[in-house]
Amino acid sequence: xxxxxxxxxxxxxxxxxxxxxxxxxxxxxxxxxxxxxxxxxxxxxxxxxxxxxxxxxxxxxxxxxxxxxxxxxxxxxxxxxxxxxxxxxxxxxxxxxxxxxxxxxxxxxxxxxxxxxxxxxxxxxxxxxxxxxxxxxxxxx
Ligand SMILES: [Ca+2]
Numbered sequence: 001x002x003x004x005x006x007x008x009x010x011x012x013x014x015x016x017x018x019x020x021x022x023x024x025x026x027x028x029x030x031x032x033x034x035x036x037x038x039x040x041x042x043x044x045x046x047x048x049x050x051x052x053x054x055x056x057x058x059x060x061x062x063x064x065x066x067x068x069x070x071x072x073x074x075x076x077x078x079x080x081x082x083x084x085x086x087x088x089x090x091x092x093x094x095x096x097x098x099x100x101x102x103x104x105x106x107x108x109x110x111x112x113x114x115x116x117x118x119x120x121x122x123x124x125x126x127x128x129x130x131x132x133x134x135x136x137x138x139x140x141x
Pocket of ligand 1: 103104105106107111125126127
């Protein structure tokens with residue numbers, strides 16, 4: 001494969017990544033849902049009433065989520081859209097992470113869904129998907 005072709009392929013891959021990342025842009029609005037649901041039920045609820053469970057793909061989005069939940073710190077865990085520590089519910093692609101020290105640990109081989117803990121600065125922890133917790137959806141692109 002010549003340099004020119006490889007270069008073109010690289011650009012196409014880059015453009016594809018940019019298009020994926022635009023799926024949830026700065027105009028998205030975040031919705032805290034005060035209902036206790038399993039991760040899967042929360043995902044269904046978000047897809048029915050909003051767009052999807054929220055993705056947190058960079059420091060800006062992390063800060064938005066923290067701002068949103070300043071008044072909800074008393075909830076122990078809040079579901080976000082991360083599954084099996086790498087797949088975002090809305091197919092977002094990001095290397096950003098904010099795991100709490102020692103997490104993810106997949107305790108008991110039964111923790112495949114991710115929650116944010118606001119008693120711990122919004123850091124992430126993997127938890128059992130069948131645990132009922134409040135959750136965050138987003139609406140918009
Ligand atoms: Ca864990």
